[in-house]
Amino acid sequence: MKQFSQLLENLLFSPRRNDKLAHLVSWLKTASGDSRGFGVAAITGDLNLPHVKGKMIRDLASSATDEVLFALSYDFVGDLAETVSLLWPKSEVPLNSEFSIEDIVSQLQKASRKEAEHYMRHWLDHMPQTQKWALLKMATGGLRVGVSARLMRLAIAEAFDAAIEEIEEVWPLILPPYHDLFDWLEGHSERPNAEGRSVFRPLMLAHPLEEVDRQKYELSHFHIEWKWDGARVQLAASEEGVKLFSRSGDDISAAFPELVQPLGWQGVLDGELLAGTPECLGSFNDLQQRLNRKGASKSQIAKQPVFMRCYDILQTGQTDVRDLPLKERKPILQDVVADLPQTYFDLSEGVEAKGWDDLTLLRDQCRDNPLIEGVMLKDKNGPYQLGRIKGQWFKWKRDPFEADLVVLYAQRGHGKRSSLYSDFTLAAWADTDTGRVLVPVAKAYSGFTDVELRKLDKFVRDHTTQKFGPVREVEPKLVVQIAFDSIHRSPRHKSGVAMRFPRFHAIRWDKDCEDAAHLSELEHLVT
Amino acid sequence: MSLLGDTKNWVEVRAEGVFIKPLKAYIDPVRPVERALITHGHADHARAGHGTVIATPQTLDIMALRYGAAFTNNSLPLPYGERFTDNQVTVSTASAGHVLGSAQIIIEYKGTRLVAAGDYKRSYDPTLTPFEVVPCDIFITEATFGLPVFHHPDPVDEIAKLMRMRALFPERSCFIGAYALGKAQRVMMLLRQAGYQDPIYIHGALQKLCDYYQSQDIELGELLPATAGQRGVSNPELRGKIIMGPPSALGGTWAHRLPDPIISFASGWMQVKARAKQRGVECPLIISDHADWPDLLQTIEDVNPRETWITHGNEEALLHELTKRGRVARALSLLGYESESEE
Known part of the structure; x- marks a missing residue:
């Protein structure tokens, strides 16, 4: 110790x-x-x-x-x-x-x-x-020493002179205290393998598309799809049964019993979990009713259906197809999905665009469909590799929404931020019987630099009007420009709306709080 | 909670600080006043511009060093153990063990004794005479580290930790951030006692006070200015060397001359790992010039006052604990003392 x-x-x-x-x-x-x-x-x-x-x-x-x-x-x-x-x-x-x-x-x-x-x-x-x-x-649990599981795997690779890809591949197969792993690394046994088991395989991930990428790459090299606003999942079927994994490799099968019924097929699929049915999509809010639960009752399954929109295939039968180019994996995927129960599985269709300008228009139109976050671009000739590979997969999200809000409360953070006021409650104007008042609409605690955080902390300390334990109420005078992905009706919040992923975009030291957003403007954006 | 019946008429808590009415003097006033009693030379306790300043000779020297000779119209030195009487009030001082010259201010009036301890500590400090216990009726204590999480470890062990880190990275320089008055000199003495005999390179902000400590026969060893070499460029001569300065020095271009520095900071706040992390400190040294929680409580037991008044810091927890122990205590909630910053 x-x-x-x-x-x-x-x-x-x-x-x-x-x-x-x-x-x-x-x-x-x-x-x-x-x-x-x-x-x-x-x-x-x-x-x-x-x-x-x-x-x-x-x-x-x-x-x-x-x-x-x-x-x-x-x-x-x-x-x-x-x-x-x-x-x-x-x-x-x-x-x-x-x-x-x-x-x-x-x-x-x-x-x-x-x-x-x-x-x-x-x-x-x-x-x-x-x-x-x-x-x-x-x-x-939760050591918070700034080491991700990924960094630990890199360290293991370095300490034992092994390839990181191999460590990643083996990782889902082993359990603490990892006898199989260390025995293999020390040369006492074979590498553990996934044969006959339903285990998670490392996912291929996308880079955000930058301005320069649009100049660098020819659009025709890419397969284009919508970026669906659900939860990334992987489905693995073997003699062990069918299992569903989250993006991080957690087994979430228990929460989605309808998806892990026997399929009469073995292999590994990559896709997006969405609420509703392929014919009638539900919102991300609907999906959240099912996520992070230990199980699901029959009535929940009936009331809040979900399905998997598949976009890639890693294995079919005993054949690993990850080394095939995407353009060859897609037809295999199509055949496999065609035989799966159609209530729960469908195919992510391709999108046609003639060039970058055309695609830009399509991407801008995403704003009208709350379930589409943007577009995905995937190299047609690329194999399925783990991690973010430069030039292979890109995500091009639509622009976030923005609103100018007023800082009302601040709370000290935890861990590294434990002495800094880093969690902010932000408000917009609303008209009530008693006149124009500020109502909280969002909480945000990211998007600022360390230097800005110190300035914000000083602002809070200098403008505190009341203290409630770790929370301070501040004079309503600081306006921040907040970026957010979407806004929803929420009966749980006093304002009646809730934002998704609100974060600081800019601190408007120059702006008067009278000019902050009105709740009605935000309600207008509700999806 | 009311003040002691017999102090109500002669002690007042005002925005400027604690006011001794018959003496017409404030203790550590936070803004310029006619007559000030100053416990020690830290900037938040000793401010310039008072009419008369009553303090120990060393505190007066330190104020003159910091603010220039004209920091007050009239200074009245009161060495430890000497007395001064005015309008039936007797004032004297006793060592507080905080920094050089730091004093508890003892006020006696009509048979009641009040001791304003200022900032103080009980732990070992080779640069100072230790804290003196003065029994009294009213004890005014600080509470900078007034939470039970603060148990300051032996500073000798903390220095040993730094020495291990240096041995691990012999190619790197080592920057120790320390408050310019008191902490810096204490750390220097501890380094010398740990056997570090090389010159210690210092930031300009430490020079005057280090010179003053040495003029008071406190042997700090060889100190060299850390200004050698070119501004903004790493100076290879500083590899493996110890450089000291105020913590704020790290933010400036001054720090660019330090080759790949191990960042260290000597402060009681380093006890909380998140604080050390937040400041980017790699080698936190838990060395404090304030009393930790057990020492605050022990001191109050030793002094055994009828009432304890708490000036600044984490007064809520100390008030709670004292009340639980059946002591009469109150928080004065004075503003203007920077207990959260450099300590």
């Missing part, structure tokens, strides 16, 4: 990706046994300790101090694990740095809830503060 907590601290404080990579590589080379495997899983977020959740940590915290002091401390520190690691009473017993992750994880995995709490107390009493912090971070 000593080595691992040191690694986490190094990762947290290294500003540079390459330094983080170097820290990971050196740790991977020296860590041993299952401490290495469980450490990797803790960092990638794949470690599951069922009995240790935020709730238990909060219970532990309340035994360490009183409620008021805990609340004030948590508000200040902004991170539960760190707060508890700092608040934990100084122990009478001598400290011990010799607990291994391997032992900690295996004990927690076997323990009942009560035993787990007992172990946690024991460790917290005996560990130095940084290890307490690492233990609590590990136990609650």
